[in-house]
Amino acid sequence: MPTPLTELTGVRHPLVQTGMGWVAGPRLVSATARAGALGILASATMTLPQLRDAVREVKARTDAPFGVNLRADAEDADARAELLIEEGVRVASFALAPTRALIARLKDAGTVVVPSVGAVRHARKVEEWGADAVLVQGGEGGGHTGQVATGVLLPQVVDAVGIPVIGAGGFHDGRGLAAALVYGAAGAAMGTRFLLTRESTVPDAVKARYLAAEVTDVTVTTKVDGLPHRMLRSEMVEALESGGRTAALVRAVRHAAAFRRLSGLSWRAMLREGRAMRHGKDLTLSQTLLAANTPMLLKAAMVDGRTDAGVMAAGQVAGVIEDLPSVAEVVGSTVEEAARLLTALAARVRA
Template sequence: MSAPTVETPLTKLVGIRHPIVQTGMGWVAGPRLVSAVANAGALGILGSATMTPDQLRSAVREVKSRTQAPFGVNLRADTGDADERIRILVDEGVQVASFALAPSRDLIARLKDAGVVVIPSIGARRHAEKVASWGADAVVVQGGEGGGHTGEVATTVLLPQVVDAVDIPVVAAGGFCDGRGLVAALAYGAAGVAMGTRFLLTSDSTVPDPVKARYLAASVQDVTVTRKVDGLPHRMLRSELVHSLERSGRTAALLQAVRHAAAFRKLSGLGWARMVRDGLALKHGKELTWSQVLLAANTPMMLKASMVDGRTDLGVMASGQVVGLIDDLPSCAELIERIMAEASGVLERLPLFR
């Protein structure tokens, strides 16, 4: 039995059956997960920030070999090789480009001219208004409940602000994992929901099983926000590593930052000059120390330790608060079908105003 479908401005914009987006998580959102989401009728997004350009092209081609459905790629607009990565998207016919940091007006125009749908992620009303005025096709609005880098305003407050401020499709992120949440987001005026932690905890996710077990065992209280990883608010699971980072002094933090920078340089093939340029771009407009800049530029190494190597003692585990509501590992197809069936049931049970 196929899942019920709901047509929204998001589904029409990107050509998907269900108004659900899997976010572009570094080390997690690879070809297997993205293609499974796409084949289930939702929008899967490759996390390219942890890939070299060659790896990105290879990953895009692998997704294309696994599915004929639309999918996207998440990009960092502030990196030195952003132009090269955009060329890859255009050359390979990728349908959607998403951004964790707002792309420039020129970047949006270039992508749109090439027929690519542009969907930045934002955490404030003014940012949504800015990218909408620059031509963005839609926005993902992440409230403070969301995992990874996050803000302080709850989704239930931020979402209606943005819906009222822009006339492009708004996708709600932060605190969603089921059909009830989808119905709630639609009631607020969103065109769909975006989920990261929920898709990380599926059988199609390549995250090691012992790491998934740590997530499944977590309660809502086991999720914290710290600035000690990279100087920015970062929501993740509590762990001994996080505790040690929060206790560490400036010298220890700088030494750790240098070690991670060296490891990322070796993995990515980037030169020190390029890494410094990217760090300067990240530091611009923010009150960050140089140790925080190094960690911010190389946080991928701390995520890789957990998400790829299974070393939760050496890595961080980005997580939304919604992890405390998740207790199983369905396939993406099972999850999406369940969400849509739940949403349909919720709508049927809602009392109507007379």
């Protein structure tokens, strides 16, 4: 199923496994790459040496193309970009818009640059700055999200830019991939679907929480870090939403201290990280601390299996996914179903 996405990145299928923190590690990414889709390694929760080790592990597992997701606002973004260039990583994806200079540096080295956006104006901006493609996430997507549904946002972005567009938010099967292609996208990206696979390293008890969830169990809250965040409703979310400012500050400091020990950052550096993640929003001190150590809240669930002490980012599709296939089965069935549906649609149109 060739599209501008497959031609640009060298993968066989127009599917992207998104760079989910603590989830999209070498095992999941290499399995995705071997299946012919574009796997994206999540780097925001890694130190620079850990990122290099992870990239090399993926390369040892497969020679298929893959990508790495970078935080454009990270203090060492330039060093991480240089690492990708040195290691020959095919795709650099970004959760926020990278600078024009960073895009140029990566492109000059032959790296494909794919920022993620949630608004038409942001898509136009990164295209003007030289991005090769853009991933647009609608409000159904997990993690930090917007208010506009994918079915409204995706065609708007397709009409607004001339570079390949990848749709994200609400996709989990071949019907979704077919719909994205009909909208004019070059492919579809999926997060929660790949999280719920056998190769995903998320603990079984956490996967069980996802599989048991109904659509109404997936909520959007601003109480984690002051920004809209889509996740499973859990004990931690309930505590954050019901607690007062004092309790929130105490909890934020406790989690921040744990993240500081894990990351090696100073308190001053952590506050800088938190301020950088505000995206122009005015946050309280506790929200700034939580913004800086949200990865720790994710780790508690996604790595340690503590659903009571962590948060579980989730797209709305968590409420309709009921199985744990292999990555190869997800990619194969999604592409086959999309091809079958598009062929049948074309036949009906001709008739």
